Amino acid sequence: DAGITQSPRHKVTETGTPVTLRCHQTENHRYMYWYRQDPGHGLRLIHYSYGVKDTDKGEVSDGYSVSRSKTEDFLLTLESATSSQTSVYFCAISEGGEDGNTEAFFGQGTRLTVV
Amino acid sequence: AQSVTQLGSHVSVSEGALVLLRCNYSSSVPPYLFWYVQYPNQGLQLLLKYTSAATLVKGINGFEAEFKKSETSFHLTKPSAHMSDAAEYFCAVSDFPGNTPLVFGKGTRLSVIA
Numbered sequence: 427d428a429g430i431t432q433s434p435r436h437k438v439t440e441t442g443t444p445v446t447l448r449c450h451q452t453e454n455h456r457y458m459y460w461y462r463q464d465p466g467h468g469l470r471l472i473h474y475s476y477g478v479k480d481t482d483k484g485e486v487s488d489g490y491s492v493s494r495s496k497t498e499d500f501l502l503t504l505e506s507a508t509s510s511q512t513s514v515y516f517c518a519i520s521e522g523g524e525d526g527n528t529e530a531f532f533g534q535g536t537r538l539t540v541v
Numbered sequence: 542a543q544s545v546t547q548l549g550s551h552v553s554v555s556e557g558a559l560v561l562l563r564c565n566y567s568s569s570v571p572p573y574l575f576w577y578v579q580y581p582n583q584g585l586q587l588l589l590k591y592t593s594a595a596t597l598v599k600g601i602n603g604f605e606a607e608f609k610k611s612e613t614s615f616h617l618t619k620p621s622a623h624m625s626d627a628a629e630y631f632c633a634v635s636d637f638p639g640n641t642p643l644v645f646g647k648g649t650r651l652s653v654i655a
Contacts (some may be wrong), residue, residue: 434650458641466550467633468647469585516584518643528573528592528635530643532584 429453434518438539446489447536449517451497454510458500459530460484460492462513463517470517474501476522507540514538543568543634547646555654560604560619562649564632567613574615575633575643576606581634591615602626627653 429452439445449458459474461484471484473492475487481492489511491503504511518530548563573592577585589600596608602625606617615632617639633643647650 457642461645466647468547470562471642471644476625515643518650527589529590530585532577532586535582535585 430517430519432515432529432533432536434536436536436537438541439507440504441508445507445538447502447515447517447538449500449502449533451500451519453519453521453531454497455521455531456497456518457522457530458494459518460500460502460522461463461516461518462486462511463516463535470514472502504538507538509540512538512540519539543572543641543644545632545634545644545646547630547632547649548650550647551650551652553652553654554622556624559619560617560622560651562617562624562630562632562651564606564615564617564646565613566615566632566634568634568636570636574606574608575634575635576600576615576617577631577633577645578602579629579631579648581628587591588617588630590613620649622653624653624655627651 431450433448434539460472461469475481475494493501514535517533520530544567546565576588579585589598591608599605604619615620629648632646633647
């Protein structure tokens with residue numbers, strides 16, 4: 427299994443509070459991603475990173491920010507949590523490149539409930 | 542922009558029957574295509590991938606998928622369903638390998654009936 431650790435695995439928080447989710451990898455992969463999974467929507471990209479301090483927005487980035495100060499860590503922050511951000515959040519990594527090693531490897535997910 | 546459509550949010554088959562999960566993609570350039578499986582309360586696991594080599598791709602657990610450019614399809618099949626195949630399956634597409642994030646379909650939940 428790819429070395430990806432998400433923390434926390436479960437969190438309940440109150441509306442309006444800031445929340446930070448952490449993704450840590452031991453594979454030294456260049457690319458890291460945050461997706462959210464909701465019933466009927468599949469997985470939707472929030473933000474991704476293509477290197478240290480290099481990030482870009484995904485399809486559903488409003489209300490989220492990210493930071494990547496080290497290759498191995500990618501943080502997702504909800505500045506002020508809302509009930510619509512209740513979801514399961516997945517971190518993924520990929521090596522990138524043109525040699526076929528393009529698949530993404532996923533963490534176990536973080537279940538976030540905003541009450 | 543690329544997109545993926547999975548036909549059928551829920552498919553139910555009998556144990557031993559053929560499994561067919563449908564995926565159609567939209568991409569302006571030759572795509573890279575993937576199928577992932579998700580078991581309850583777990584992350585996604587790669588089943589197989591198409592990266593412009595052979596059009597028939599074999600994956601883990603007896604699954605395979607065929608890339609058909611003329612139909613823009615990448616359907617997933619397994620000749621004989623097993624109870625352990627019950628899970629959610631996601632098709633995903635990427636335009637340029639590693640440089641653009643995967644875009645996922647909405648998923649198909651497979652139930653296997655004894």
